[in-house]
Amino acid sequence: MGTSHLPMKNLLRRPGRTAALVLLTALLAASVFGGSVVVGSLRSGLESLQARLGADIIVMPAEAESKVSFKNMLLQGTTGAFYMDASVLDEVRAAQGVEIAAPQTFLASLKADCCAIKVQIIGIDPDADFTVKPWIDESYSQDLGDMEVAVGCNVTAGVGETLKIYEQYTHVVAKLAETGTGLDTAVYCNMDTMKKLLAAAEAKGVSHKITSGSDVISAVYVKVKDGADVGRVNNWLNGHIRKVTAVRARSMFTDVSDSLAGISRAAWALIGAVWALALVILLVTFAMMIHERRREFAVLRLLGVSRRGLRGEILMETALCGLAGALVGVGVAALGVFPFTTLIETKLGLPYLTPAVGALLKLAGGTILATLLVELLAGTWAAARLSRTDPGTTLREGA
Amino acid sequence: MLHAENLSMRYFRKTGQANHFHAVKDVSLALRPGEVALLTGRSGSGKTTLLHMLAGLLTPTEGRVRLDDTDLYALPDAALSRLRNAKLGVIPQGRSAVDTLTVLENVLLPQQLRGEKGDAKGALRWLEALGIANLRDARPAELSGGELRRMAIARALAGNPEVVLADEPTGDLDDENTAAVLSLLRKAAVEEGKTVLLVTHDSEALPYGDRIYRMESGALSAQSEE
Incomplete structure (x- = not known):
C-alpha cells in the first residue's frame, strides 16, 4: 500500500x-x-604538543621555572628567555642512557622599534634537533640558512616576507602547520642566526643575563635509549650537572x-x-x-x-x-x-x-x-x- | 454478501461487580448486495461495536465475519487491511479526516493507499453530488461537521467498495443534505449493486432501507423487511 x-x-x-x-x-x-x-x-x-616535544627529559637552567613558566611558553606562547652555558649540552650527552640531546636557545623579541612583532624566537641545531626539525621538514625541505626563519602558523608574516628582529632582517622561508599550542606563535631559526640575534639584542640594551663571549643555550631536549629508565637518567642529570633542572616531559604535562x-x-x-x-x-x-x-x-x-x-x-x-x-x-x-x-x-x-x-x-x-x-x-x-x-x-x- | 455469524463482543473490566461488559451478544445477520440495511437502536445498544466488527476493525470475542467466502478475522493483518481498502467503504462516526490533506486528497486517499494515482475526476463527481466540490482544496480544519461527514461519504464511495458501512452518516446534516446522502447511498446499492449498512437514529432513513435491524442491549431484537 x-x-x-x-x-x-x-x-x-x-x-x-x-x-x-x-x-x-x-x-x-x-x-x-x-x-x-x-x-x-x-x-x-x-x-x-607531546609529539612536537617528543622528548623524554628537558634540561633547563635551575632558575628557569621561577623566571618564566616553561609550560606556559609551550602552551600559550608566553615569551621568555633563560640561559645556561652551552657546555651543559656535552655533559648531558655524556650521561649514561642518553641517546640524543638537542639544544634550543630562546629569545623574546619586543614589540617596539626594534622588532616587527613580539614573539618567542627559538634557535635549534638542525643536525641534532628531533623535536622542531621534523615539524619544519613538513613545510620546508631544506635546512634553515643564515638569517632564515620558519614561523608558526599564528605569526603574522608570510613566506617571502622579511621580519625585523632587533634591527636584524630575517627572511621567512616557511610557515609551519598548526599545533594548537604556543609553538604556533614562535619563530624558529638555526643557532648561527640565533647568535646574531642575541648579540643584536644585547646591543639594543636588552638584558638577558647573557655572559658575553660565551655560547649559551636555554634548554636541552633529551631522548633516552631504548630500555633505559627515564627516571634514573633524569635523577642522574639532576644529581651530576650543576645549576640545571632536569624535568621529565611527561610530568610537565601531567596537570x-x-x-x-x-x-x-x-x-x-x-x-x-x-x-x-x-x-x-x-x-x-x-x-x-x-x-x-x-x-x-x-x-x-x-x-x-x-x-x-x-x-x-x-x-x-x-x-x-x-x-x-x-x-x-x-x-x-x-x-x-x-x-x-x-x-x-x-x-x-x-x-x-x-x-x-x-x-x-x-x-x-x-x-x-x-x-x-x-x-x-x-x-x-x-x-x-x-x-x-x-x-x-x-x-x-x-x- | 457480508455475514455476521454469532458475533459477540465482551469488554473485560478490571474493577466493578461484573468482570466484563457484553457489548454485542450472539448477533447473526446477512447483508446482501443491492440492498440497504438499517441498524437502529438506542445509544449504547452495541450498533457501532457491531459495525466495527463487520468492518474488520474490532476482533470479536466470539463468532466470525465472512465476506463471501473469506473469514475476515482469519486473515493476517496485512491481508485484512488490503481487503478493507479494496472492498469495504467505512464511514465512521465523528471526524475522520486526515488533517494534513485537502478534501480532494482525503477522498483520493483509499485509492492512493492501494498504489493507484487516484481518479480525481471520479472523486470530484462524488464531491459535486454531495455539494462540497467547491471545498476540494480546503483543509479539514476549515470544514463544518456536516461538510466533514459528506467528505467521509465521498471518500467511502470514491474507493468503489463492494460494501458500504456507515455509522450515523446523516448525524450532522440538515434535512436537505440528509435526503441527498440517503438517496445517494440507496442509489449505490440499487444501481451499482453495493451492499449498504446504515447505523442510524434518524427516522428519515427508514424509507431508504430494504431491511431494518433493531438492537437492544447488544442483541438483535427485531428484523423487518420494508
Missing part, C-alpha cells in the same frame, strides 16, 4: 510541530557534535592531562545529561503526538493501512525529523565552535587543535547516525504503543 507520500505531507503541513521536533533533535546533535569537537580538539592539542581529563569528563557528563533529558523529552513528545493523532492513525487503519504500514509511516516521519534535526544541530554546533577556536583556546589555557577534516566528517556522520538511532528508538516505542490499540476502540472514543 502506498503511504510514502504521507510522512512528508504531514511534516510540511504541520510546520509548528515539525519545527519543535527538529529543534529538539538539533539540540541533541549540537550537544554531542560541539562537545566532541571541543574535547577532541583538546586531545589533539595535547597529542600534538595539563589532568585538566583535559577533567574537562572531558565534565563535557561527556553534560552531553550524557542532555541526551538523557532529550531522550525523555522525545519519548514524552512522541507519546503526546501519537495520542493527539491516534484518531488520524485509526482512520488510516480504517482506510486499509496495515499495522506494519502505519509503523513505517511513523518511523519515516521520525527519520525525516531526525535527519533534519541532526543536520541542523551539526551545522549550528559547527558555526558555534569553529569560528571561536582561538577564544576557546585562550579561555581554557590548554593546547587546542581542531581535528582534521576527515576526522570531523566521521564525527559529524557518527553524530547524525546516533541522533537518528535515538529518534527512531523513540518512534519505535511510540509506534509499538499505537499498534496495541484497536482502531475500532479509538474511533469510538473520539466520536
Whole structure:
C-alpha cells in the first residue's frame, strides 16, 4: 500500500510541530557534535604538543621555572628567555642512557622599534634537533640558512616576507602547520642566526643575563635509549650537572592531562545529561503526538493501512525529523565552535587543535547516525504503543 | 454478501461487580448486495461495536465475519487491511479526516493507499453530488461537521467498495443534505449493486432501507423487511 507520500505531507503541513521536533533533535546533535569537537580538539592539542616535544627529559637552567613558566611558553606562547652555558649540552650527552640531546636557545623579541612583532624566537641545531626539525621538514625541505626563519602558523608574516628582529632582517622561508599550542606563535631559526640575534639584542640594551663571549643555550631536549629508565637518567642529570633542572616531559604535562581529563569528563557528563533529558523529552513528545493523532492513525487503519504500514509511516516521519534535526544541530554546533577556536583556546589555557577534516566528517556522520538511532528508538516505542490499540476502540472514543 | 455469524463482543473490566461488559451478544445477520440495511437502536445498544466488527476493525470475542467466502478475522493483518481498502467503504462516526490533506486528497486517499494515482475526476463527481466540490482544496480544519461527514461519504464511495458501512452518516446534516446522502447511498446499492449498512437514529432513513435491524442491549431484537 502506498503511504510514502504521507510522512512528508504531514511534516510540511504541520510546520509548528515539525519545527519543535527538529529543534529538539538539533539540540541533541549540537550537544554531542560541539562537545566532541571541543574535547577532541583538546586531545589533539595535547597529542600534538607531546609529539612536537617528543622528548623524554628537558634540561633547563635551575632558575628557569621561577623566571618564566616553561609550560606556559609551550602552551600559550608566553615569551621568555633563560640561559645556561652551552657546555651543559656535552655533559648531558655524556650521561649514561642518553641517546640524543638537542639544544634550543630562546629569545623574546619586543614589540617596539626594534622588532616587527613580539614573539618567542627559538634557535635549534638542525643536525641534532628531533623535536622542531621534523615539524619544519613538513613545510620546508631544506635546512634553515643564515638569517632564515620558519614561523608558526599564528605569526603574522608570510613566506617571502622579511621580519625585523632587533634591527636584524630575517627572511621567512616557511610557515609551519598548526599545533594548537604556543609553538604556533614562535619563530624558529638555526643557532648561527640565533647568535646574531642575541648579540643584536644585547646591543639594543636588552638584558638577558647573557655572559658575553660565551655560547649559551636555554634548554636541552633529551631522548633516552631504548630500555633505559627515564627516571634514573633524569635523577642522574639532576644529581651530576650543576645549576640545571632536569624535568621529565611527561610530568610537565601531567596537570595539563589532568585538566583535559577533567574537562572531558565534565563535557561527556553534560552531553550524557542532555541526551538523557532529550531522550525523555522525545519519548514524552512522541507519546503526546501519537495520542493527539491516534484518531488520524485509526482512520488510516480504517482506510486499509496495515499495522506494519502505519509503523513505517511513523518511523519515516521520525527519520525525516531526525535527519533534519541532526543536520541542523551539526551545522549550528559547527558555526558555534569553529569560528571561536582561538577564544576557546585562550579561555581554557590548554593546547587546542581542531581535528582534521576527515576526522570531523566521521564525527559529524557518527553524530547524525546516533541522533537518528535515538529518534527512531523513540518512534519505535511510540509506534509499538499505537499498534496495541484497536482502531475500532479509538474511533469510538473520539466520536 | 457480508455475514455476521454469532458475533459477540465482551469488554473485560478490571474493577466493578461484573468482570466484563457484553457489548454485542450472539448477533447473526446477512447483508446482501443491492440492498440497504438499517441498524437502529438506542445509544449504547452495541450498533457501532457491531459495525466495527463487520468492518474488520474490532476482533470479536466470539463468532466470525465472512465476506463471501473469506473469514475476515482469519486473515493476517496485512491481508485484512488490503481487503478493507479494496472492498469495504467505512464511514465512521465523528471526524475522520486526515488533517494534513485537502478534501480532494482525503477522498483520493483509499485509492492512493492501494498504489493507484487516484481518479480525481471520479472523486470530484462524488464531491459535486454531495455539494462540497467547491471545498476540494480546503483543509479539514476549515470544514463544518456536516461538510466533514459528506467528505467521509465521498471518500467511502470514491474507493468503489463492494460494501458500504456507515455509522450515523446523516448525524450532522440538515434535512436537505440528509435526503441527498440517503438517496445517494440507496442509489449505490440499487444501481451499482453495493451492499449498504446504515447505523442510524434518524427516522428519515427508514424509507431508504430494504431491511431494518433493531438492537437492544447488544442483541438483535427485531428484523423487518420494508
